[in-house]
Amino acid sequence: MASSLPTLPRIVFTIIEPISLVAGFLGPLVSPQFFAASQLATTKAAAEAHELTATEHILALQLGNAYLLLGFLGVFILNTTLDLPTVRAYLAALWLGDIGHVLITAWGLGLKGTFNIFGWNAVTWGNIGFTVMLFALRSLYFLGVFDKNGAKKGSKSKQT
Template sequence: MSALLPPVPRLVFTILEPLACIGGYLAPILDTASFASAQVPSITPTQYTSTTQILALQLGNCYGLIALIAIGVLYSTNEAKVVRNYLVACAIADIGHLWVTYEVLGYANFVDVKGWNSLAWGNVGFTFFLFVTRIAYLAGLLGKDRIAADTKKRV
């Protein structure tokens, strides 16, 4: 299916997003304490606990799962409907991700773009970029899907 997407959505959804999710998978594995404490840029890290560790690692695992699902869906189907439904689900999840981040960061930190660390850029900036790109694609603003080549043999 990746060849059926217009160029910009293809680049964003089949390359950039999976790579970012792989980074989100690796970050807590490589340095769990830093990953956990950097989630809220303006707050001094609290005591690093087993709960903090498991939640950070589980979050990383979710990012790995998202990467695998994106690759699995976008590289294996020739059906635009499947891709569109996948991207609708991702857009809904983007809203949830942004809302949760807003709730924890609070308004001042959420809009303080100058004060964002790399995790805030990922949690807010990149997620918002993905959401806008998904909506633009779904609205047809980024070009039309290419027609899938007929892969069925004719008798």
């Protein structure tokens, strides 16, 4: 269960991350046009001026739905299982997803846009900045930084 996670990872993975994923769901729901155009670090005026195609509209809504699904999975898995290997497997899947999320965003922004952090908009800060923070926290968790006795090797499942 979430209570088996150390305090900082528990707060981040069971409260902060799900809230951020709900925000990722609401963005395209409230304004799919702005959400889609904001995937690249453009100005607010440029994002608002962008007219969505039907395909872009559906993709924005589907991406928002995927964020909501991830939020639900996090809340349900981390708050219901007593099985530490399940928690670790879930966090490992998210760790891999973090890598893809940042790389895809960086590819879209290009090298110049990726390293121009002062030009990032809120969506880019979420896609890169927040995701890198989550990746780092997951990495520290896997390295055993939050464990009192270091990383627990070969922990066995107590319940299935």
